[in-house]
Amino acid sequence: MQRAMLYCVLGMGLFLQAHAQNTFNNRYDPLQQNRPDFAWGIEQTENDGFLVISVSPWSDSITYNAVITLTEINEFGVTLNVSRFVDVGYRNFPGWSNTSDRSSTGSIVFGGSRGYGGDPSMACIYVVDPNGVVLNQYVYGIPDYYWIGRQAKHTSDGGYVLVGDYTDIDNVSVFLIKTDSNGEQEWVQTYGGPYNDYVGAVGLDGVGGYYLGGEYGTTSGNLDFWLKRVDGSGNQIWNRTWGSGYTEPNAHLETLADGHVVVASAWRWENYNTGRSRLYMAKLDSADGSFIWQHYYGVATVNTTFFAVKEVTPGGDLIAAGQAAAPGTALDDRGVMLRTNSDGDSLWMRYYSYQS
Numbered sequence: 001m002q003r004a005m006l007y008c009v010l011g012m013g014l015f016l017q018a019h020a021q022n023t024f025n026n027r028y029d030p031l032q033q034n035r036p037d038f039a040w041g042i043e044q045t046e047n048d049g050f051l052v053i054s055v056s057p058w059s060d061s062i063t064y065n066a067v068i069t070l071t072e073i074n075e076f077g078v079t080l081n082v083s084r085f086v087d088v089g090y091r092n093f094p095g096w097s098n099t100s101d102r103s104s105t106g107s108i109v110f111g112g113s114r115g116y117g118g119d120p121s122m123a124c125i126y127v128v129d130p131n132g133v134v135l136n137q138y139v140y141g142i143p144d145y146y147w148i149g150r151q152a153k154h155t156s157d158g159g160y161v162l163v164g165d166y167t168d169i170d171n172v173s174v175f176l177i178k179t180d181s182n183g184e185q186e187w188v189q190t191y192g193g194p195y196n197d198y199v200g201a202v203g204l205d206g207v208g209g210y211y212l213g214g215e216y217g218t219t220s221g222n223l224d225f226w227l228k229r230v231d232g233s234g235n236q237i238w239n240r241t242w243g244s245g246y247t248e249p250n251a252h253l254e255t256l257a258d259g260h261v262v263v264a265s266a267w268r269w270e271n272y273n274t275g276r277s278r279l280y281m282a283k284l285d286s287a288d289g290s291f292i293w294q295h296y297y298g299v300a301t302v303n304t305t306f307f308a309v310k311e312v313t314p315g316g317d318l319i320a321a322g323q324a325a326a327p328g329t330a331l332d333d334r335g336v337m338l339r340t341n342s343d344g345d346s347l348w349m350r351y352y353s354y355q356s
Helices: 008-018
Strands: 038-044 050-059 064-073 079-084 091-094 100-102 108-115 122-128 134-140 146-154 160-167 172-179 185-191 198-204 210-219 222-230 236-242 252-255 261-268 277-284 291-301 305-311 318-325 333-340 346-352
Touching: 038 100, 050 091, 050 108, 100 146, 108 160, 122 160, 122 172, 160 210, 172 198, 172 210, 198 252, 210 252, 222 261, 252 305, 261 318, 277 305, 277 318, 277 333, 291 318, 291 333, 291 346
Parallel strands: 064 091, 122 146, 146 198
Antiparallel strands: 038 050, 050 064, 064 079, 091 108, 100 108, 108 122, 108 146, 122 134, 146 160, 160 172, 160 198, 172 185, 198 210, 210 222, 222 236, 252 261, 261 277, 261 305, 277 291, 305 318, 318 333, 333 346
């Protein structure tokens, strides 16, 4: 299998606000074990470099397990340092796309999970310094249930918030955990309906509450986009589900400077077996979740979705990043990046692939 960390498009999407002048297109094998690596988080450091958060298989003479690796690179893409988080006896995984968040002091927090052997996993918050050294790991959940942390954020009071999903006896539901600055759980709220539900994104609403983005099960075989706003205690303010009638991917979100929220994902164009989708973004009103605008981008292709969206400048253009099969190709998956104005109108869209 190829050994690669394919995070360059996500990284560019997250950090164009830094106006970096350097570009690079690299692959990395952080542990040099010639095994697959998957990177789902990247944060800019104070020295204009980047810290990449990934999961890597690790083996030595005693163990074989999944470990979290943190790769520090400079603004030219040169590796400066690789750290391996050692959690003896446990497998550890970072959360899903855009799993991390950097504070004003430079520390980085990300969501994830840990498990032992075949036992159910527990959700985790990891706090690391800009060089990739894990300072703290906080563990949450209920024994004998599967708890998976997807994304974490710093909160305005110095604490953290973590979202993810958990499996109980009947189905999959979602959770929101709020902690203090020491990682001590202050409260947890759970949400969901009669079918499987998932959440992969959390955003601060600017007034002490949160947005949650994910997928809501409308039937046993269908998932719609799901966006929920809750107050500072996790109580629902409003709830919105929508979709094409086919299963939609996760609703990745970003809180905008005006307090409203933008969702980036893909709109399912055909049934699951065919699998073609169009890239999609929508801006929703903070007051009630009503649509301010919705747009589709590009043609319907397979394996297509956005994973992250950011404002380039407060109130200005948007950048979304993800993957898609390039037009005119079959299964040639590539990175894709879209830049729009603040109304979601496309300014340009580019496809990227690794060039050795």
